[in-house]
Amino acid sequence: MSVNAIVPLTNVGLLTAAVASAAHRPPELPGLVVMYGPSGYGKSLAAAYAANLHRAYYIQCRESFTKKAFVIAMLREMGIAPMKTLNDMLDQVAEQLSRSGRPMIIDDVQYIIEKSAANIITDLYEASQGTIIMIGEEQVPAAMSRRLERLHNRVLEWVPAQAASLDDVRALADKSYPSIEIDDDLLEAVNDRVKGCLRRVAVNLYQIHNEATANGWQMVGLREWGDREIHTGQPPARRG
Amino acid sequence: MATRKVQSALAGDVPPRQRIWDAIRHQHLDDGIITMQGIRIALKHQKPRLSESRISDYLRALIAGGFLVRSNPDAPLATSAIYRLERDVGVEAPRVRRDGTLPPPPGREQLWRTLKIIGVFTGQQLADAASTPQVPVAKATADEYIKMLSRAGYLQTVVEPSPGVPGRYRLVPSHWTGPMAPMIRRTKELYDPNTGAVVYRRVTKTEGGEP
Numbered sequence: 001m002s003v004n005a006i007v008p009l010t011n012v013g014l015l016t017a018a019v020a021s022a023a024h025r026p027p028e029l030p031g032l033v034v035m036y037g038p039s040g041y042g043k044s045l046a047a048a049y050a051a052n053l054h055r056a057y058y059i060q061c062r063e064s065f066t067k068k069a070f071v072i073a074m075l076r077e078m079g080i081a082p083m084k085t086l087n088d089m090l091d092q093v094a095e096q097l098s099r100s101g102r103p104m105i106i107d108d109v110q111y112i113i114e115k116s117a118a119n120i121i122t123d124l125y126e127a128s129q130g131t132i133i134m135i136g137e138e139q140v141p142a143a144m145s146r147r148l149e150r151l152h153n154r155v156l157e158w159v160p161a162q163a164a165s166l167d168d169v170r171a172l173a174d175k176s177y178p179s180i181e182i183d184d185d186l187l188e189a190v191n192d193r194v195k196g197c198l199r200r201v202a203v204n205l206y207q208i209h210n211e212a213t214a215n216g217w218q219m220v221g222l223r224e225w226g227d228r229e230i231h232t233g234q235p236p237a238r239r240g
Numbered sequence: 241m242a243t244r245k246v247q248s249a250l251a252g253d254v255p256p257r258q259r260i261w262d263a264i265r266h267q268h269l270d271d272g273i274i275t276m277q278g279i280r281i282a283l284k285h286q287k288p289r290l291s292e293s294r295i296s297d298y299l300r301a302l303i304a305g306g307f308l309v310r311s312n313p314d315a316p317l318a319t320s321a322i323y324r325l326e327r328d329v330g331v332e333a334p335r336v337r338r339d340g341t342l343p344p345p346p347g348r349e350q351l352w353r354t355l356k357i358i359g360v361f362t363g364q365q366l367a368d369a370a371s372t373p374q375v376p377v378a379k380a381t382a383d384e385y386i387k388m389l390s391r392a393g394y395l396q397t398v399v400e401p402s403p404g405v406p407g408r409y410r411l412v413p414s415h416w417t418g419p420m421a422p423m424i425r426r427t428k429e430l431y432d433p434n435t436g437a438v439v440y441r442r443v444t445k446t447e448g449g450e451p
Contacts, residue, residue, distance in 0.1 A: 048357040048369045052350045058357055079419040079434070080248045080331055092248045099330035107357070175368065213404065 008171055009198070010162050011037075015046040015133075016053060018157040022131045023054055023103055030154035032125060033133045036140045037161025040199035042168075043135050046161075047105050050133065056103040061111045070117045074104070074124075090120070094127035101130075109136035113143040122151045163196025172201060177209045183221030193230045203231050248331045252418055253436035256290050259283060260298050261333030264308070268325040274308070275322055297338070299323070304340025347377045351385050352421030355411050360398050362406040388430045389422065392440035 018033045025031060035043055051058050057077045065073070071089045075082045078096050082089050097104060104124075112118050113136065125132055134140070144152045164172075169187045186208070194200035211228065212220050249262055263282035267274045276295070283290055302308040309326045312319065336342055347370070354370040355361065361369070367382035386409055389395045394415040401407030418434030425431055430440040 044357055044359065045369055048354045049372070051353055051357060052345075052370060052372045052375075055345055055349075058353065060357075077419060078331070079250045079252060081251045083248075096248060096330045099328055100332060101329070176364070 009042055009045065009168050010165055011035075011042045011198075012046045012049045014159050014162065015043075015050050018159045019050045019054060019056075019103060019131070019133055022133070022156050023101075025131075025156060027129075030156050031129060031131045032151065032155045033131070033157050033159060034141060034144070034155050035133070035135045035159040035161055036138055038138055038197070040197040041161040041163065042198040043161050044107065045198075047107055047133075047135055050103075051105055054103050056105045056133070057097075058105045058107065061106060061108040061117075063111045065112050065115070065117045067117050067120050070112065070120050090123055090127065094124055094130075097124070097128040097130035103131035103133055105133045105135065107135045109134045110140055110143075113140055114147065118148055118151075122148060125151065125154060164191055164198045164201055165196075166191060168198065169201050172198070173205050176202070176205055180209060180212045180217065181219045182208060183219065185222040186220055186225050189222055189225075190230055193232050197233075200231060200233055207231060250331050252420055252434040254420075254433070255333070256294060257298050257335070258333040259286060259290065260295055262331075264302075264325060265328065265331070268328060272324055273311075273322055274324060275320055277320060298336075301336045301338050301340060302334070304338065305334065305336040305342070306340065307334060307336070344374045346421070347375050347381060348385070348421045348423060350375060350377060351382060355389075355395075355409075356416055360408050360410045362408050364406065384424065388424050388440060392422070392430045392432075394422070394439070 015033075015035050018035070022031050022033050035046065037043060047058065050056060057074070059070075059073055059077055061070070068086050068089075071086060071093060072082055074093045075089060078093065080092055080096060083092060106121065109118070109121075121132065121134070124130075141152075141158060144155075166184065166188055169191050170184070173182050173187060182205070190201060190204045190208075194204065208220055208225070211217075211225075215224075217224055250258060254262075260279060260283070263279045264274055266282060267278045276299070279295060279299075283295075299308060303310065303323075307325065307327045307329070308323050310321055311324045312322045315321070334342065335345075350370040350372065351366065355366060358365070358369050363383040363386055364379050366386065367377045367379045370377045370382065386395060386407075390397060390409060394412060395409045396412050397407060398410050399405070399408040417432055420433040422430050422432040422434075422439065428442040429438050431437075432439050
């Protein structure tokens with residue numbers, strides 16, 4: 001049975017370190033962590049690891065969240081039967097957060113950051129003084145300073161998600177397809193073309209693996225790959 | 241703080257320690273005096289019945305872990321013991337060993353948490369994402385869990401597995417029933433403690449037809 005080694009990805013390490021310092025902060029320091037970056041950078045993977053490490057509660061925001069729906073989603077994640085009013089429910093969440101000491105991860109905050117539901121996060125933080133981790137896209141810090149100034153002031157660490165490095169791509173390739181050897185020059189070419197988007201790197205690795213299996217290659221480099229396509233997610237240009 | 245008390249309890253088919261913990265917290269929020277008698281009364285009408293030793297074992301573990309403290313240690317013999325809740329860690333009953341230490345969370349809990357977070361995954365990817373240094377999750381464990389969850393209709397197959405190509409799966413959002421991880425029982429059935437229902441049962445054929 002193979003026991004798993006954890007793939008050491010940059011963004012996983014960054015978020016883990018930030019959550020650890022927030023969870024073990026001295027009481028006078030604020031307890032909010034914000035990770036932001038483009039979609040496909042492996043933020044959710046980082047969230048999963050941090051969540052498992054700290055047994056964090058995890059909420060994924062939806063465009064349709066009202067204040068009430070947001071709080072009910074939190075209670076559902078905690079497994080607590082909701083009380084009647086929004087105010088009571090918010091107290092239930094806050095009480096559980098501060099008593100249990102478990103952090104709460106709020107993913108895809110860009111969906112609610114411009115809406116009234118976002119004020120729930122401020123209320124929750126004020127009432128619980130818990131550790132709250134917000135994860136969202138690039139515009140989140142700007143939207144927070146514009147709309148949620150009080151919350152913005154309580155951020156302990158800002159964690160910009162990093163584009164994949166060659167080491168990340170290498171780690172992913174070795175982990176996902178140990179049977180073939182992919183040369184650094186090809187990995188670098190892929191990473192350049194997709195601009196460090198980990199999700200698209202994964203798609204390309206999958207295609208490289210398929211092509212290698214079909215052709216019986218043990219090793220693939222830029223030379224073997226030739227002018228085969230590298231998937232960038234862009235629709236193909238029209239040909240005249 | 242307001243005097244209004246917030247009373248929360250976990251939903252679903254909770255483990256026995258959770259029922260004892262609920263009874264303890266109830267007394268804690270009520271007048272702060274916790275007694276064996278009070279716990280017994282709170283659990284009186286609940287089924288299945290918990291044995292006396294089960295309750296006292298858990299109390300002993302809570303004391304060893306520093307959650308519960310005897311508040312009349314010098315009382316004469318034959319006086320009933322009174323406890324107070326020293327560390328109220330919220331609605332969730334601490335999983336505490338007899339010696340007061342806390343075991344690492346089960347791998348199943350990590351799988352269940354992870355599959356909601358990461359979207360589409362293969363068995364290997366799920367195992368990787370669910371692993372922590374304390375609790376590594378093997379691919380075989382993830383594969384088995386995926387198999388049972390798909391058969392119960394909790395997972396949707398995005399790519400059918402075929403030779404050389406691992407299957408890819410996704411959680412059906414409406415089937416995230418709650419925070420307690422569905423568990424595979426020894427009889428190869430999948431039990432969901434959030435709803436209290438057996439959601440999948442492997443059909444075993446009896447040789448020579450059903451009697």
